[in-house]
Amino acid sequence: MTQSMPGSTTPSGWYPDPSDPRFVRWWDGRAWTAHQAPAQFQAPGQFQAPVPVPRPELRPETPVYNPFIWAITLMPLVSILFLLTWQPEFKMITTRQGVTTMDPFSMYTPAYFLLMGSSFLFYGLSVFFAFLDRQRLLKSGVVRPFHWAWAFLSALVYVIGRSVIVNKVAPKRGLWPVWATIAVFVISMVVTGIWMSNFMQSMYSQLGYSVST
Known part of the structure; x- marks a missing residue:
């Protein structure tokens, strides 16, 4: 993924941050957002408790009622x-x-x-x-x-x-x-x-x- 990913059909979700592999960044389906979270790494033989991924904020124009x-x-x-x-x-x-x-x-x-x-x-x-x-x-x-x-x-x-x-x-x-x-x-x-x-x-x-x- 590039920084802008123009015309991409990649669904919204958390993906490796192209600017820093130590983090994941939220892709809203059209562009990268400012929401960032630490990537989860696990060394062999070690247990790491899952880190809850925060919910990113919606765009102001996104409807919340239906x-x-x-x-x-x-x-x-x-x-x-x-x-x-x-x-x-x-x-x-x-x-x-x-x-x-x-x-x-x-x-x-x-x-x-x-x-x-x-x-x-x-x-x-x-x-x-x-x-x-x-x-x-x-x-x-x-x-x-x-x-x-x-x-x-x-x-x-x-x-x-x-x-x-x-x-x-x-x-x-x-x-x-x-x-x-x-x-x-x-x-x-x-x-x-x-x-x-x-x-x-x-x-x-x-x-x-x-x-x-």
Whole structure:
């Protein structure tokens, strides 16, 4: 490799520094950068612990966001919309023993099954989108981005880990998904609280009307 390597198709990565063989230098796919790290040498019969290679910073024009990370961040809002469509009608039934009680199946409406099914669907989509997001970060030049498998534990864990690493390689950038997640959480709590209040009032009013009749 020459110092400029014009027109080279060599992928980005750490390569022997052409100016000093004791070091490796980061090649971003187009030109050498200022990021340098010691080369690892091992004498015969000696053990040398691996030296972690630092993550080079991204160019200012390199994008750090993509549709996949925003889909992971904003999908909980869709679940809230499905929650709002679930408006069960409580019914009273009289058992053979003459006891009046609430019909336990009255709450299982189509909207209920839609809400439950969407939760599993969104979980799978969050893992899939985390995988695609990590692939996009690798193509953008992010070294060792946060692994997508953390999304199996929680989409929140992936968003936080991903944002921390991106912020390291792109200072002052990469944290917007965390702030968006906080905003989505607050909105979800407020909407869910209002829905639960209306839900309880509706249940009491329906049961009270049924008992009186």
